[in-house]
Structures are given as structure tokens and as C-alpha cells.
Amino acid sequence: MEWFTAPEHWLSRLVFQRALAAVYLVAFLAAARQFRALIGERGMTPVPEFVRRVPFRSAPGLFQWRYSDRLFACCAWAGAALSAAVLVGAADAVPLWAAMLMWAVLWALYLSVVNVGQIWYGFGWESLLLETGFLAVFLGNADTAPPVLTMWLLRWLLFRVEFGAGLIKWRGDRCWRELTCLDYHHETQPMPGPLSWYFHRLPKPLHRVETGANHVAQLIVPFGLFLPQPGATVAAGIIVVTQLWLVLSGNFAWLNWLTIALALSVVDVPALTGGAGKSPWQGTGGGPPLWYAVLVCAATALVVVLSYWPVRNLLSRHQRMNSSFNAFHLVNSYGAFGSVTRVRHEIVVEGTDEELLTEDTVWRAYGFRGKPGDVARLPRQFAPYHLRLDWLMWFAALSPAYARSWFEPFVARLLEGDRDTLRLLGHNPFPDGPPTHVRALLYRYRFTTRQERRATGDWWDRTLVREFLPPVRGRRA
Incomplete structure (x- = not known):
């Protein structure tokens, strides 16, 4: 089954998995530290009241069966602990099935949190973490080479994140087409960072360059992700640079860091290093277990089917950003700042x-x-x-x-x-x-x-x- 695996991507998979585990860790820590005041039993929008109104099929998760602040805290801290374990390599130290179970537990725990989080969890990066986390279940561990299908699904996700964000801007506020949005954005964005004042005070011609570069990075470069190597790596590198620019200019939770992680999964390390860093499976002749191949193919088929809704959304003149088309937050639409506030x-x-x-x-x-x-x-x-x-x-x-x-x-x-x-x-x-x-x-x-x-x-x-x-x-x- 040589067609099934991409051993040359072992290092990029490793970096991606560690980065994703770090994002999970931050997400669970934020949930554990903030939930009591927001959605706890005495919170501003209590979970018990929410689950009485909303059926399981609309918001599946653990807390539909039982909720208490103690149970939520246990789940959030357990998620943080498991994320930390995966971050330091626990998923590569266990059999393949156990590693998949670890990633599946992380996904299920965070799905349970998001689906009772109400307005506090209504952000695009929540769905992005869940969709990415779902794909990570089928990415394998040190026991097997990275599966080609899952690696391509990560590219497909990254393409939708970037291209969807580019389209919503181009179709939305006219200032994006006039290259003037960044005259306002650094000042009016939700949560400016320590460098935002300096970004805002850049000369206006540089703001035009910023805006134009954003259009190139989000409307043209994503197609390069599907080019043969090293073209895909170059496209991923441009996306990483763009995302780091956004990290410097504002605070967007883990959106930029998760996008960077997705881009790093595309990088072909042997192509960059002239063949150095060859995978541990090259020349061993070992293939993936049949049951694992079947699960990866099934997950791929599911994503292909569910992609109908986000593709239709991308093609629509009434494109919606940051929308989930199913209660499990799989294969979503993404985008940000279709309109920019001036004041x-x-x-x-x-x-x-x-x-x-x-x-x-x-x-x-x-x-x-x-x-x-x-x-x-x-x-x-x-x-x-x-x-x-x-x-x-x-x-x-x-x-x-x-x-x-x-x-x-x-x-x-x-x-x-x-x-x-x-x-x-x-x-x-x-x-x-x-x-x-x-x-x-x-x-x-x-x-x-x-x-x-x-x-x-x-x-x-x-x-x-x-x-x-x-x-x-x-x-x-």
C-alpha cells in the first residue's frame, strides 16, 4: 500500500501534531479557568438552562446527559492534562489504536465544551480546532507513516480557511477592494495587541501594500497548496509569514497559530534539506494495518460528502463566514472581517x-x-x-x-x-x-x-x- 502513505512527511506531521496539542492545551486551560462565571451553574448563561432547551441532536456532548461545575472542571482539566501528555510525545509512545483514542478523546471533550458554550464559544476558531482535531485522529503516530489521504484533507482545510477569508473580504466591505481597510482595522479590531498602535501609524501607502498582500495570500496562494513539491511548500511558507504578521498586529486567540500548524503540515522537509531527515519507515517495507486504512478511507469519504455545504457556501454570493453545517463541527466555513468598523x-x-x-x-x-x-x-x-x-x-x-x-x-x-x-x-x-x-x-x-x-x-x-x-x-x- 505504498500509495497510502507519505513517509517523507513524517517530520511535518510530528510538528503539526505537537502544535495542535499545544493549541488544545490552551483551549482547555481557557475553558477550565473561565467557565464558572460564563456558563457554570451560577454563570451568566448557565449550561443547565441551555441543555433543557436544546436537544442532544442539536448539541451533542457529554453534558447533555449530566452537568455539574465539578464534572465540567474535571473534563476541562483532564483535557488539559491529556493535551500536555500528547504535546510531550505520549501518543507516539503507545500503539496506533491508543494514539487514535487519545486524539478522539480530546476531540470529544472539546466538542462537549463547545456545544454547551453558547455565545461564548461562537467563534470560528472553535470550529476550526474541532475540525482539525477530528482529522488528527486519523493522522497516525510513530507506528506508521503519515497517510496521504489525511495529509491532503489537512491541505483542503487550510485552503478553505484562507480562501474563505479572502472571498468574504472581497465580497464584503468595499474598503477591501479599495485597499483602505487597514486604515481602520488595526485600531478597531476586537482586541489590539502591544504593536497595534505602531501598525496603525504606518504610512497609508504601506497599508495599501498590507491589504494587497493579504488578497494575494488568501485568494491566490491557497491554490498553490495543491501544486507538486516544492510549490506547495512555498505556498505554505507564504501563509505562515502572513499569519505571523497577524500575530504581531493583534490578538485572535489561537486562529493564527492553528493556521500556522496546518501550513506546517504541508512542508516537505526532505525537499528543503536535500534529502536530509528521511523517515524511519523508508526501506522497512512495513505498511499500515488494514483496519487503520479502512478507517482513514471512511473518514476521507465523510469529509468529501460534507464538503458539499462549504463549497456551495464559497460559491454563493451570500457567503456566510464561520458557519458549522452539522452539530459535530466537521467541514465548516471560515472567514473574518467581511466588514470593517471605521470607529x-x-x-x-x-x-x-x-x-x-x-x-x-x-x-x-x-x-x-x-x-x-x-x-x-x-x-x-x-x-x-x-x-x-x-x-x-x-x-x-x-x-x-x-x-x-x-x-x-x-x-x-x-x-x-x-x-x-x-x-x-x-x-x-x-x-x-x-x-x-x-x-x-x-x-x-x-x-x-x-x-x-x-x-x-x-x-x-x-x-x-x-x-x-x-x-x-x-x-x-
Whole structure:
């Protein structure tokens, strides 16, 4: 069965699997550390209420049968532990069937988390991790050479990630076609990073170059993934460089890192090294077990069939981005920033411990870990870690509709001094007890100019727009 395996890709498979395990580790750690306040039994959108409304067929997973915060914590920490074990090579130290079981458990655990995560897990990189994790089940381990079919499925996934993102931009906001979107994007993206101010302040001609290069990388280069080597490796290398540029310019959880991992799976190491690094199976004559070949072929057939929906979506003028077409998040559509906001709005949440509100009431702001707040605070780098509350606050600032299900429960927990909720924040201005009132104001934020930065030391300038939520009184007030 020489046609079935690609022994020359043993090193690229190894790097890909380790990188995927690292992403799984980050994802499970984020789930374990944030779930109680978000979706726990006393969370803003509790899982028990969700599973009473949503049947198993719509959101399959472990927590449809039973949920408790303790069980969720056990699953999340177990996923983190298993991810760490795979990261250091445990899946290559066991028989092939056991390695496949390890990857399958990781996928099933994270599927269970995502399918009860509701709005907090409604991001494209969740589905991307699940689809990638599913393919990893059939990628094999040190007992067998990488299967050709699974390696091509990884390319197909990478193609859809990149080409889908390129199409949604080209079809969406006209600023992408006019090469002006990056005049705004670095400033208005959901969570700027420590270098975003500098990217935003690049000369506008360089922004045009950035935008044009993005179109090339996402609309043309992905087709190179299907070229003979070393053409496919060159295409993958361009994608890696593009993704590293995005890593430097913002915080997009593990989206960029997982895309880089997928691109590394395409790289033909022997072609780059002149034949060095030959696989341990070359010349051994050993083939994969028949049962394994059957499973890989079955998984490939399943992906081919399910690809109908994302392909139809890619060809549609009404293309949807980051959509799952089945409850298992297999073979999804991807894309980002089909529209770019020109103005940045931020919600600033404030509290006071005064019993009676007057015009002279002193309000103190809560600080978030990642999203802009204090104008003098340099944006931080958090990716690949995902700050779910901070991201949802960005969406809420775009429209109150995004916050309808969770913002008032969030405020209520601040008024209670809920410890799990406060752990999600970067600064609690009321360490000695909860406030009597909480309110939220909507501000327009913009990056300071170079002159303003030198004069004030601030990274942001802000202007009050309106009240987002009028003062809410706590029970003890």
C-alpha cells in the first residue's frame, strides 16, 4: 500500500501534531479557568438552562446527559492534562489504536465544551480546532507513516480557511477592494495587541501594500497548496509569514497559530534539506494495518460528502463566514472581517459605593484584562489564550443585541461581588465589598497621534458617546 502513505512527511506531521496539542492545551486551560462565571451553574448563561432547551441532536456532548461545575472542571482539566501528555510525545509512545483514542478523546471533550458554550464559544476558531482535531485522529503516530489521504484533507482545510477569508473580504466591505481597510482595522479590531498602535501609524501607502498582500495570500496562494513539491511548500511558507504578521498586529486567540500548524503540515522537509531527515519507515517495507486504512478511507469519504455545504457556501454570493453545517463541527466555513468598523466604541463599566447618587458621585471603573479601558495602558498580548468576556464586550459595543443574554447578569454579579466573575477582570475597584450601584458608559476610542502620545504618554484618546446602561442598584444598597 505504498500509495497510502507519505513517509517523507513524517517530520511535518510530528510538528503539526505537537502544535495542535499545544493549541488544545490552551483551549482547555481557557475553558477550565473561565467557565464558572460564563456558563457554570451560577454563570451568566448557565449550561443547565441551555441543555433543557436544546436537544442532544442539536448539541451533542457529554453534558447533555449530566452537568455539574465539578464534572465540567474535571473534563476541562483532564483535557488539559491529556493535551500536555500528547504535546510531550505520549501518543507516539503507545500503539496506533491508543494514539487514535487519545486524539478522539480530546476531540470529544472539546466538542462537549463547545456545544454547551453558547455565545461564548461562537467563534470560528472553535470550529476550526474541532475540525482539525477530528482529522488528527486519523493522522497516525510513530507506528506508521503519515497517510496521504489525511495529509491532503489537512491541505483542503487550510485552503478553505484562507480562501474563505479572502472571498468574504472581497465580497464584503468595499474598503477591501479599495485597499483602505487597514486604515481602520488595526485600531478597531476586537482586541489590539502591544504593536497595534505602531501598525496603525504606518504610512497609508504601506497599508495599501498590507491589504494587497493579504488578497494575494488568501485568494491566490491557497491554490498553490495543491501544486507538486516544492510549490506547495512555498505556498505554505507564504501563509505562515502572513499569519505571523497577524500575530504581531493583534490578538485572535489561537486562529493564527492553528493556521500556522496546518501550513506546517504541508512542508516537505526532505525537499528543503536535500534529502536530509528521511523517515524511519523508508526501506522497512512495513505498511499500515488494514483496519487503520479502512478507517482513514471512511473518514476521507465523510469529509468529501460534507464538503458539499462549504463549497456551495464559497460559491454563493451570500457567503456566510464561520458557519458549522452539522452539530459535530466537521467541514465548516471560515472567514473574518467581511466588514470593517471605521470607529471604535468601548463599554466602560463603573461602580460606586455611595448610597445616594448625585452629580458629584464618584464612579470607579472596572479594568478588563485585554480590552481597552485605561487610555494610558498599552494593549497586552494574550493570544493564543482567549479572553471570552473581553471579546464579547467588543461585540456589545457594536450593538446591544450582542449583549442581550448576558450583560445584565454580568452587572448583577458585579453587584454581588461574585468572585468567579471578578477573576475574569484585570482590576476590581471595590476589593473590600461590592458596590452599591453599577453603570456602563459607551465611549469612542481612537489611537493617539504621535504628537499626542509624546505629550501625554497615552495610547488612546476617548470621547463619551452616551450611557449604555443606566445605574443599577445592588441589593444591599
